Amino acid sequence: MTHTPANKTVLISGASVAGPALALQLHRHGFTPTVVESAPELRTGGYKVDIRGTAVEVCRRLGILDEIRAASTDMSGGSYVDAKGRTVGQMPAEIFGGRAEQDDEIMRGDLARILYERTREDVEYLFGDSIAALHDDGDGVDVTFESGARRRFDLVVGADGMHSNTRRLVFGDERRFRRYLGAYISIFTGPNRLGLTRWETYHARPDKLVSVYSTAGEQAHTAKNCFVFAAPGELSYDHRDPDAQKRLLADAFAGDDWEIPRLIADAAGADDFYFDAIALIEMDRWSSGRVVLLGDAAHCASPASGQGTGLALTGAYVLAGELAAAHGDHRTAFAEYERVMRPGVELNQRFAAGFAKEMTVSSRWKIALRMLMVRTLPRTPWKNLIAKKIRDDIQRAAHAVPLKEYETAPVSPATACVPR
Structure with a gap:
């Protein structure tokens, strides 16, 4: 009925x-x-x-x-690079993303x-x-x-x-x-300076993480730039003021090397600039x-x-x-x-x-340890167990809400809304 x-x-x-x-x-x-x-x-x-x-x-x-x-996005994988752009280690997308078959x-x-x-x-x-x-x-x-x-x-x-x-x-x-979780994140589109195709490149610094990726749907000359940085307390700014947010981002990464200065400079012309607290x-x-x-x-x-x-x-x-x-x-x-x-x-x-807390690490020796894990994981006999543990934790969260079946009512022209 x-x-x-x-x-x-x-x-x-x-x-x-x-x-x-x-x-x-x-x-x-x-x-x-x-x-x-x-x-x-x-x-x-x-x-x-x-x-x-x-x-x-x-x-x-x-x-x-x-x-x-x-x-x-059809991403094929990702890699970590050092300050000179040398690949430290890489992994396929399913391990990076902790995905199951249908995801x-x-x-x-x-x-x-x-x-x-x-x-x-x-x-x-x-x-x-x-x-x-x-x-x-x-x-x-x-x-x-x-x-x-x-x-x-x-x-x-x-x-x-x-x-x-x-x-x-x-x-x-x-x-x-x-509830502030101790870090900020910014994402925006810029030139594909690393020549990426369906690939994500990460560079870690103390209390900071930078990633650049280009997806299957991305134009060949563009990529997404993502910056994460830790901050002990919340910053004071207007979340509707992108110019102020761009200045905060530039200040947070001032003096850093690798591709960071050029990537930060690309924020100035980005019309999809996003900046917010991780909260x-x-x-x-x-x-x-x-x-x-x-x-x-x-x-x-x-x-x-x-x-x-x-x-x-x-x-x-x-x-x-x-x-x-x-x-x-x-x-x-x-x-x-x-x-x-x-x-x-x-x-x-x-x-x-x-x-x-894991998105950024606080010291160079912790970064070095993480890079060692990234470099050696693909060659270790227990890599499948580690990948399964990562995937299981993510999947447990992803399946946490039970679904019911809800009966939908037939919609007639009399009940349809008129677009405006």
């Missing part, structure tokens, strides 16, 4: 991954989603993200797995594009706008947008990242929920009244987990499914969504907190 859900109109803040994935499933369940995004158009930049474990099955159920396979990897921008193209005909998108104020009166949510427009929705979902504006408006200052978002609850948080807005696990995208996709699938199963009863659905997701989220956050 098909039920018409209550609370049909849902405003989703954020058009990266979690938001469009939620919109896709909500529409299939008979809801009417609207997505608001502060950027003037779809953000197509970003870094490579893993699709592992439960997220693989979620993508299959979303109907986008074949497109992800077609857009795979894949895709550029964040490609995934966002796939989800947007799947939803653009059925979902209303409001680009170049954001939520300025929310008023939940118990029967609905009155929303005032930065543009001055005012509308009323049954439910509001914050899928707007670690620095969530929705979370700030409803739950308070981000500093109450952010967790930890909250006692993810919903308040008719407002609920999703993905990094609710429970950022940081890049150190390798699971932020997987948790966003899985959370979107679960939240939409629970709303459908509860026939739109948001109290029941939000509680069940959190019950299903929270144990897996917390496991991944513990994994991230441990791995964040």
